Amino acid sequence: MINTTIPYAIELRDISKRFGTVQANKDICLQVPKGSIHGIIGENGAGKSTLMSIIYGFYAADTGHIEVDGEIVDIRTSQDAINAGIGMVHQHFMLVENFTVLENVMLGAEGGALLRKGVSKARAELKRLASQYSLEIDVDAVVEELPVGLQQRVEILKALYRGARILILDEPTGVLTPQEADHLFRILHSLKEKGVTVLLITHKLREILASTDNVSVMRQGEMVAHRETSKTNKEELAELMVGKKVRLTVNKEEAKPGKVVLSAKHLSQLDSQGVKRLKDVSLELRAGEILGVAGVSGNGQSELLNVLSGITVMSEGEIHFAGEVISASAPKNAAQMRDMGMAHVPEDRHKMGLVTGFEAYESAILGYHNSPVYNGKFLMNRKVMLDECSERMAAWDVRPPNPYLKTANFSGGNQQKIVIAREVEQNPDVLLIGQPTRGVDIGAIENIHEQIVSLRDAGKAILLVSVELDEIMALSDRILVMFDGAVVGELEAKDANERVLGLMMANSYSDDPQGEPA
Amino acid sequence: MYDTLIQMLDATVRVSAPLILAALAGLFSERAGIVDISLEGKILGSAFAAAAASAVFGSAWIGLIFGIIASVALALIHGFACITHRGDHIVSGVAINTIVAGLTVTLGLHWFNMGGQTPALSGDQRFLDITLPFAHAMQNVPVIGQIYSNLISGHNILVYLAFVMVPVTYWIVYKTRFGLRLRAVGENPHAVDTAGISVTWLRYRAVMMCGILCGVAGAYLSTAHNAGFLKNMSAGQGYMALAALIFGKWRPVPVMFACLLFGFLNAVAVRLQGVIIPGVGEVPVQAIESLPYVLTILLLAGFIGKAVGPKAVGRPYVKERA
Numbered sequence: 001m002i003n004t005t006i007p008y009a010i011e012l013r014d015i016s017k018r019f020g021t022v023q024a025n026k027d028i029c030l031q032v033p034k035g036s037i038h039g040i041i042g043e044n045g046a047g048k049s050t051l052m053s054i055i056y057g058f059y060a061a062d063t064g065h066i067e068v069d070g071e072i073v074d075i076r077t078s079q080d081a082i083n084a085g086i087g088m089v090h091q092h093f094m095l096v097e098n099f100t101v102l103e104n105v106m107l108g109a110e111g112g113a114l115l116r117k118g119v120s121k122a123r124a125e126l127k128r129l130a131s132q133y134s135l136e137i138d139v140d141a142v143v144e145e146l147p148v149g150l151q152q153r154v155e156i157l158k159a160l161y162r163g164a165r166i167l168i169l170d171e172p173t174g175v176l177t178p179q180e181a182d183h184l185f186r187i188l189h190s191l192k193e194k195g196v197t198v199l200l201i202t203h204k205l206r207e208i209l210a211s212t213d214n215v216s217v218m219r220q221g222e223m224v225a226h227r228e229t230s231k232t233n234k235e236e237l238a239e240l241m242v243g244k245k246v247r248l249t250v251n252k253e254e255a256k257p258g259k260v261v262l263s264a265k266h267l268s269q270l271d272s273q274g275v276k277r278l279k280d281v282s283l284e285l286r287a288g289e290i291l292g293v294a295g296v297s298g299n300g301q302s303e304l305l306n307v308l309s310g311i312t313v314m315s316e317g318e319i320h321f322a323g324e325v326i327s328a329s330a331p332k333n334a335a336q337m338r339d340m341g342m343a344h345v346p347e348d349r350h351k352m353g354l355v356t357g358f359e360a361y362e363s364a365i366l367g368y369h370n371s372p373v374y375n376g377k378f379l380m381n382r383k384v385m386l387d388e389c390s391e392r393m394a395a396w397d398v399r400p401p402n403p404y405l406k407t408a409n410f411s412g413g414n415q416q417k418i419v420i421a422r423e424v425e426q427n428p429d430v431l432l433i434g435q436p437t438r439g440v441d442i443g444a445i446e447n448i449h450e451q452i453v454s455l456r457d458a459g460k461a462i463l464l465v466s467v468e469l470d471e472i473m474a475l476s477d478r479i480l481v482m483f484d485g486a487v488v489g490e491l492e493a494k495d496a497n498e499r500v501l502g503l504m505m506a507n508s509y510s511d512d513p514q515g516e517p518a
Numbered sequence: 519m520y521d522t523l524i525q526m527l528d529a530t531v532r533v534s535a536p537l538i539l540a541a542l543a544g545l546f547s548e549r550a551g552i553v554d555i556s557l558e559g560k561i562l563g564s565a566f567a568a569a570a571a572s573a574v575f576g577s578a579w580i581g582l583i584f585g586i587i588a589s590v591a592l593a594l595i596h597g598f599a600c601i602t603h604r605g606d607h608i609v610s611g612v613a614i615n616t617i618v619a620g621l622t623v624t625l626g627l628h629w630f631n632m633g634g635q636t637p638a639l640s641g642d643q644r645f646l647d648i649t650l651p652f653a654h655a656m657q658n659v660p661v662i663g664q665i666y667s668n669l670i671s672g673h674n675i676l677v678y679l680a681f682v683m684v685p686v687t688y689w690i691v692y693k694t695r696f697g698l699r700l701r702a703v704g705e706n707p708h709a710v711d712t713a714g715i716s717v718t719w720l721r722y723r724a725v726m727m728c729g730i731l732c733g734v735a736g737a738y739l740s741t742a743h744n745a746g747f748l749k750n751m752s753a754g755q756g757y758m759a760l761a762a763l764i765f766g767k768w769r770p771v772p773v774m775f776a777c778l779l780f781g782f783l784n785a786v787a788v789r790l791q792g793v794i795i796p797g798v799g800e801v802p803v804q805a806i807e808s809l810p811y812v813l814t815i816l817l818l819a820g821f822i823g824k825a826v827g828p829k830a831v832g833r834p835y836v837k838e839r840a
Binding site: 082103104106 | 711714
């Protein structure tokens, strides 16, 4: 596959990077032949962006080195990376919005202390680049007035203007319309023909297969596979990306779904940039069942949880719950939803589930802190809070069972138990759970899973969002698959397997000829 | 009537000069993303240092140099807190203002034993008014003569410097590499960082520019406009400059006009002090003096156009994954 006589455009050797306790990159090796388009695929949080930040001099690697054209380069700052011929198009554009295209391109490469000379040179050079790579743009346009597709073009021009021979694109299609994305890939191909090496970071299988020569797969900070794109397929990549894990088994009986307790109709949600993150999602949640939501992370699951729990207001659609109709014109906030009987275990326990600086007994009542149970006339009733916390710690096997311990000092699994206990003990009708076992050790996973199932058996309606396919398959009675903000598949748990779910998650189930459920 | 107008405009120019210097100083700082409420403290510190050095060494120019050094030192403290340690810009600024207000008086007492003042300056210890060529000859030419000989001529060198700094600042901000980067770092420091430029060093250079200009403004107060340092002699001019900066929407030329407007309001207030208008009574001078702030608030509230400052102003730059 690889010609050993020609040095690679870029080669990584044993790159490792650790942030505190998180090993973001571990012994990464990567070889990218010159003039090729190389895809790097992996789930969100697999360490792709960290790796690219290291190549671009944003972070220093703890170990390992980088070679460009066969020579070791010492990249400590972005300037070093630029000098080595590396250019980067960031996921969130690095543009000064009220500058013109020309000013943005010149920033950092002005060509002298005075701008005048550089301006005429930059104009000429941009004209040349535009015609060579079909990157036409009005150089005097103000960037914030351009559509995102053109803003991205400015980023590409910035890199080329600095003489980049290796271009890294981090999730470039996230903000683009399909047409803009197609255009981008045509540009990338013309760059490749002119000898530019392209590194394409994405979690979208379709893009990888449609446009790359080689692909490397990252999972949990490690590079797990390298493939020639023509010799692999969606199925294999999806499996590599998600990983085959030890099969989890949960003892549970057949579900006995009762009446619908919550139904969502045509929910849509726009983010701050006006991009639709949730697209026309409808679902019904029944008492006594676990509805699993599968999907590669970042495909709208978080937005779904936020809208259902009342954290954000939907842009369109409505939710029927507890005899009320909740819509954009009649929203309910998270506190009101709680009062109506909805509990929420958020995906990110550190950001949304806990205050890590609080002591355990304080974290254990967050969201319910105004309840009369915990409050005296003027002051909070610490004794009630402490007693209750101790009881729950015993019941949920939180270790150490010390209500005075700072939340931050518990392990991930025990923190998660504090959150789940808090939400479950309120005896809600509906429980939303996001990533219940992320960063939780095996023993605690079992415990948490059992609790979720027993809650179902007690007649609660549970919506489970997880990126762990095993978890989805082990717990769910019914499974929805989300892709790009929309529900793209629904199936009974008994019909689900990794292959089917993997393909659905990559939204390529229907165009796979063998795609009948097994 | 015409004479009165010329006199008031002359007063306007004198009052506006330090405002212009301080507002341009603030422009450099805020364009780089550093909120500078400590303009006030820097002016006061520089006024004291300039007067003290001028009294000791007998030269206004040496005073000016010391004023600039003191002001730059304060600017570097602000930079150290806000840039290096990512502190809150307002808190750091208020701390500097408070420290300087106390320190100048304390040091003044200790060094000169004159109740916190510095000795009265005279002769070469001050920047004296300059009479431009032909000013006397032109005096009797109608209309233009008055403007030239009384309004344009007859100011000290720092006044001329203040007005020269307006086009110079414009040129630096819009025509040079430093200016391009300065504007960029106040809008989106991430873009500057990924372009391979040090955000830290760029912002330090900006606060030093700010320090230099505040230094000149301070020296003007104590060694040109007045003859010595008085306790709290900056009297809120730093805040007024900040208001002018916002009023001028962070652009050099409009900022100058804002300073002139504020200076003119001040001259009007002084002129009308104690004047009794029939039926109204004594003119409420305080109301006129507060106009600059009222106008600025109206502007910020969106009643007069729209004031959009540099986007990243006041926010510490933390390098993080995009």
